[in-house]
Amino acid sequence: MIFDKLINYLKLDKQEFSFQFNSHPNYPSALAFSDTLNFMGVKNDAYELDKEYWDELPEEFIAIVDNSFSLVKKSGSSYSVYSEKAKTLNKEELHKKSTDFVLLFEKTDQAENRLAFNFQPLLYLVFAIILIYSFFSQSLYEAFFNLLSLAGVYISMEIFNQKFGNNSTVIGSICGDTSAKQTANSCDKIIKQDKTSILGLKFSDFSLIYFAGLTILGLFLPSTAYIVKGFTIVSVIAIAYSLYIQAFVEKTFCRVCLLIISILGGQLALRILFFENTPFSVGALLLTAVMWIVTFSAVLYFSTILSQKENLQKSNAKNLRFKRNYELFKSQILENERIRFQDTETFSLGKKDAKLRLSIVSNPYCGFCKDGHKIMEGLLEKYPDDISVQIRFNYSPERADEKYTKLLSAFSSIYHNKPQNEFLKAVEEWFETRDENKIAALSGSTAQEDLTPFIEMTKDNSSAGLNFTPIFILNGYQFPDKYDREDIWFFVDELMEDEDFQ
Known part of the structure; x- marks a missing residue:
């Protein structure tokens, strides 16, 4: 095949x-x-x-x-x-x-793992270092030029993140209400419906590349003034293109776009008024080429990764919606043959005649059973009058050691002589500490309890093929192995209302 x-x-x-x-x-x-x-x-x-x-x-x-x-x-x-x-x-x-x-x-969501680190503090630190260097080592107009470049980088990054569904308070405060009723000042129409695509990058992505590159060049002023002048002249084309799209194509103005245009205009004015002509430098040209290639590649890489992450999240969300469909869950659980347990008096909790009856086949020494018991306790807490629970600890005297016998006897004593909540606390305490002596102390008794019901119950479990733990049984039907046990929360209400499942 x-x-x-x-x-x-x-x-x-x-x-x-x-x-x-x-x-x-x-x-x-x-x-x-x-x-x-x-x-x-x-x-x-x-x-x-x-x-x-x-x-x-x-x-x-x-x-x-x-x-x-x-x-x-x-x-x-x-x-x-x-x-x-x-x-x-x-x-x-x-x-x-x-x-x-x-x-x-x-x-596997590899993109999320790669981007799990929060880069914002590091980014702000870099911004601070650049500003300190600019204002202490360069002329005032060069420092202001770098300040405008950093402002452009910051706003462009906010737009970049918003493109992938991350809401930006900065963009929101500039654009105001971006809902459908506020199309006159909406930035969404310009940013999200940008039809420009060069290697998958939008016009707003090139804004980030431009300002990031200009920030690096600004650190080497006045040596790179000749090249910076060239880029500021080219920015006039970008300004004209953006204004044309807003005024004649989309017929609405984007405030954040106008802010970027203002930054570009400010840099152009600084270039005309203050920048002096410097001789052409091959070294500066090589620096510029390497810098643009690195910046372009970095933005392209992160854009691709974030696009994959967004598509993955959408796909997994739809998978979950499908998986959590109750009719599908019901068809899966009813595929299993119904199990009919004997009436054995063991650890029965909740409302005895409840419509939804949950049995958990468990083992106190099973590491995975802890999470199963937490789910059971949560269900009892949320639905105290609508659900009954039976804890079915497997126990065979010929295979159980003295510690297990002592533990089960202590549980049985607490169950028969103390309120239900204290029994649940004792079970929770056990899975947290794994200390048999603590449970024996909570029981307040050293007498050996009759464990015959547990022996009979274990035989019952074995005859039904329930040898592994933990296992959830809902109204006699084994919980489908295609679902995680935590998924039960999505179906409890419908299970209790479904007459066919009673």
Whole structure:
């Protein structure tokens, strides 16, 4: 089975993927494919989904098209399909050539990790150093020129960030209300609908490149005055172009754009009035070339990374919306065979006759069980009159040591002799400290409790195939492994209201 385009798109090692996939016990099944993706670090969930629900799928998903695992990308009314080769199908063709199998995946957000560091304090420090150097080492007009360049860099960076959905208080204070009702002073129409595109960069991006480059050149004044003069003259073209777009194309003026034009105009005036002619320097020209290449490359790099991050966030948001659809969740949980436990008196909490009954199969020495118990406690706290909970600790006397027997006996004593909230606090205390003596002290008793109900309950769990922990059971149905346990919060209200689930 060949799916080169899909593997390349997911940026996986083709040789490693093929080895893991082919060596899977269930090769070449969908389970083998899904497990291999998980092994390679691509988190995914597989579904058997009728075609009528495919319109609700995210823009990117994996399906079996023409008997081959394929990446499917929505593109308007058509679909781009990537497997061995890339092809385009319409909706009817895709449905006809595909099975009901779909696989949703989440790509690793590398861009977010790269940009996790907050650069603002460092940036302000650089600004301060440049200003101190300018006002103490250069003439007054050169220092003011650099000050205007830094102002241009700062405003351009705010525009750059706002382009990717980050609201800027500075831009907001300059432009005022940018809602649809305030189009006369709106900056959005000019900034966000900028049709300029050179290697993916907009006109506002070149503003950042220009001012950043001019700031560096300004540090070497007056040696670079000849080159700075040339750039300030070229800025006249940018001023004219911006005014033309605002006045005649978009027919609205952008205040922040006018502010940048004012900065450019101020620099042009300083150049005409104060800058003296300096001889041409090959060294200054080489410095300028290197500086512009580095600045352009840096802005292009961060623009690409932020665009990928924005697209990834949108894709993952749609994935979550789809995954949190209650009808889909219900169909997944009802796929499991209903488990009917015997009536065993163990740790039962909450309202006994509640419509929603949660059982948690757990082990006090299981590290992952701590988070499961936190979810259970949170549900009891939020829905004290609408949910019942049973904690099902596995216990076999032939395999349990003295410490576990002592711990379970202490829990049983607290449960039978103290209020429910104290029992819950004791369980919470245990998962925080893992100290059997503390739990025994909380029980206030050294007597051995009857643990027969736990032995019977463990047999019950085992006969139902519940050997791993933690496991959530909702009204007898095992919580779907395609969902994280934390996802239960999104479905609790609907589960309690759904008569079919009672």
